[in-house]
Amino acid sequence: KEDEYLENLNKKIEEYDPNTSKTILFKDLPLSPPTLKGLNGAAFLKLTDIQRESIPISLKGYDVLGSAKTGSGKTLAFLIPILEKLYREKWTEFDGLGALVISPTRELAMQIYEVLLKIGTYTSLSAGLVIGGKDVKFESERLSKINILIGTPGRILQHLDQAIALNTSNLQMLVLDEADRCLDMGFKKTLDAIVSNLPASRQTLLFSATQSQSLGDLARLSLTDYKTVGTMDPS
Ligand code: ADP
């Protein structure tokens, strides 16, 4: 029964045409029941522009380079595709790390984590936050049980470099959030090192508020077969 449901959901996503779609309500998107329930519970009903443009493409499995100004709703534009990807892969709490979200600052990482807890209430997946400040070894022991990990670049790389490193071999989705800001803060080399550690088969979503030459370079390095969505700030 569940397989039948999944098959139907996958078919709906395949048939969904992001170009002609005027979907403005989350309930009209081909989303899983736990995600819809979580969105509803948090009173997220209508999609913002960047969500309407990017979520269908992300659901279809493409890499995405998305740009839209601060406050436009980029967090849900990547958290929803993460939850849906793992749902459709029948991810369980025992399957290890399925998604990794990189955010430039501790504050932003914590905000993302809070939104994830809200909309992910009805999934059995576990979420973790690594932003420094705690003992790396202490964090390491818990990371083996985390399905969706959010963290800052330096701290994530630190975990990848540990003796008992974070196991990314099964990673389905990488998100680089506020990528422009990551670059401004001097994280280019750290991001390159993280990306080179991850399986090439993953899907990658890269979001930023602005466009730049260096962002294009990062996109070329981290994305494959990607679609560009959102507003292009000509800078
Ligand atoms: P960005 O990352 O683009 O700066 P956020 O994801 O932080 O934007 O969202 C900005 C604000 O908009 C947050 O307060 C968030 O709760 C709200 N928001 C995002 N998406 C929606 C939505 N679909 N409906 C209502 N509010 C939303």
Ligand code: MG
């Ligand atoms: Mg944001």
